[in-house]
Amino acid sequence: MAAEQPSALPIARTCPYAPREEHVRLREEEPVSRVTLPTGTQAWAVTRHEDVRTLLADPRFSSDRSRPGFPMVEERSKQSASVLPRMLVSMDPPEHGPARRAVLGEFTVKRMNALRPRIQEIVDEHVDAMLAGPRPVDLVRALSLPVPSLVICELLGVPYDDHEFFQSRSASIVSHTASHEEQKTALVDLAAYLDGLLRAKEAEPGDDLLSRQIGRQREEKGSVDRHDLTGLAFLLLSAGHETTANMISLAVLQLARNPEAREALRRDPGGTPHAVEELLRYFTIAEQAVGRVAAEDVELGGQLIRAGEGVLVLSHAANRDPRAFPDPDAFDAGRGARNHLAFGYGAHQCLGQNLARMELQIVVDTLLRRLPGLEPAMPVDGLPFKDDAIVYGIHEFPVTW
Template identity: 80%
Template sequence: MPAEQSPALPIARTCPYAPRDEHVRLRETDPVSKVTLPTGAEVWVVTRHEDIRALLADTRFSSDRRRPGFPMLDNGSGAPTDVLPPLLLTMDPPEHGPARRAVLGEFTVKRMNKLKPRIQEIVDEHIDRMLAGPRPVDLVRALSLPVPSLVISELLGVPYDDHAFFQSRSASLVSRTVSQEEKQKALFDLAGYLDELLRAKEEVPTDDLLGRQILRQREVNGAVDRKDLMGLAFLLLIAGHETTANMISLTMLQLVRDPGAREALRQDPGTTLPAVEELLRYFTIAEQALARVAVEDVELGGRLIKAGDGVLALAHTANRDPRVFPDPDTFDVGRGARNHLAFGYGHHQCLGQNLARLELQIVIDTLLRKIPDIRPAVPVDELSFKDDAIIYGIYEFPVTW
């Protein structure tokens, strides 16, 4: 008798505001279940909040994408292992802990608060440029992309004049439709660029994150591991602008759709940070980074996951779990729940989450203060959403006021 075929599970979103119906159905009827991905790979999918937290906290599940069975969401997801070292995102204990601690101090709340005046300057400059120019304006190009790009460039010590170069390469790397050859080309381009940048910083260390890491490595190890720093720079450069840029666009889309929430935030900026948590929960744009492979047999949610089995956590679905978030499909600007999974959970929780929160807070407060009547310049159903990317967002968002 042939083995029972696992049901096919589509991954791409069909709506910016809600998980797919298939994912919700699994959460309610079969929360830890075996499915077949669009690539043809058979993996476990986990859809409830409690089970995903257990998965992400359990070191018997590996983040190492080189392990057999690791679930890839497209056939071009693998990067050549000789170009970059394992990234923080893909490391397991015991290597992960020291590597994370080496850079964790760069992202503390205290250090982010020191960055706050400069981030405010950057946001002011770009919004003032919008106000001075013609309308309508594409919010993505005018604000969403340049603000986090400039912030992460300054943090790392990457010349902002090169932002178009790394934006185009990062867009290729997070797309589901770009070929493996194009992705490899983008990766080689970025690796070559970062190698040259780090060589220059080794000769004259600069007062930025990469320069400080060079000095730290010399002090601790007596030498600089350029490939290790290249991996760190690569991860922060991609993650530091792709995610926040897309969240800025989706945030403003939600606020122009919800005049009550927009006005409440404009009247009381002290409520912005709780609203940021709700926005992160509501959209959960990078859920598909939460993939693992079991390194030994593990029971999860009442199901036995065997060593070598791939596991995919659907955080967007879990962030709408009614067992955790009452009336979860309603955007509640005052909810303020920080137990969402938008930044992951456990030892791989997003390193730059404090920076992302700060950027979103400053953008929301400044945009609502300076352009309180901002609105879409085209019908919302005509917007082009990133259904083909592993980080969700909007390609263009024409606005006026």
């Protein structure tokens, strides 16, 4: 039976390398439990790996953020739903399947491998600039942020000269400290920008993802749904740089903290794919990005979740579940477990996961080859971690070599 007075759910991380203690307690004692979110609303928190996978594979749990009861970690999240078009992450069947299949072909392993030489070129150009400049250098500004930004800009056909515009707006949208008005302004600005970009591509298509989507819609429907494409563009543009950028910085930090693992990867880059999977599991940076609302009564983990009740996935705790991962709090660069939940699970699993994996692998291999002595230029316990953001990471990361 659910508790009469659910405990408040803490959000801020107290340790950069571990799940919150309360989330771990819930996983071990109350794996499916009622909690009070920072918004004051109540929801179910799911913390065990098996329960999370069961939840995310069950169509009786809706992804529709407009449904009453959908768990919002922040009040400002409601603004996103009201300003932006519906996106893939908020669609249910039967709408979701066709919409996802329409763009899924853009992110196949084959298409991503075709991008590999260009991504390597982008990484090398930024490492060249680091080597040519003064030390220390902020890794976030010099490499972590510009590499995935440039990659996603080229993929979507967004002029890279505009990247500062969308980076600043995206930062406001995912920040816990930005005011409601700042976030709303950022959302409106981005939506207007993307609408204009799509209009330009309708008039003059290029060789890019958005132009191909426009062409596909014209061929299949005889018209272009710019509203729908604005939502797709926003999702890919924002998710395509913020998450990977943060993972690059955290990956460099974690390998600096584990010199034996770093040296092993430098000697044998064949181990990098396994290390990347472990880094993704270990940090789980988009921890509270996945929510659902029950469309009907469902039993999960021995608890009855009634129709209209929200469910929040605490994927960092689930990715440290000892039932799924031996010695889960240890960083094991050779673990290579791909059953982690960093990209979600089920029908809504991250579209861009193949791209993210490849970018991380290329960056790690390149830095180990070209800057084997790369180290933090300050004590790591003093680094400004993003405790104020929906996506975890580091605001600034001074490094030297």
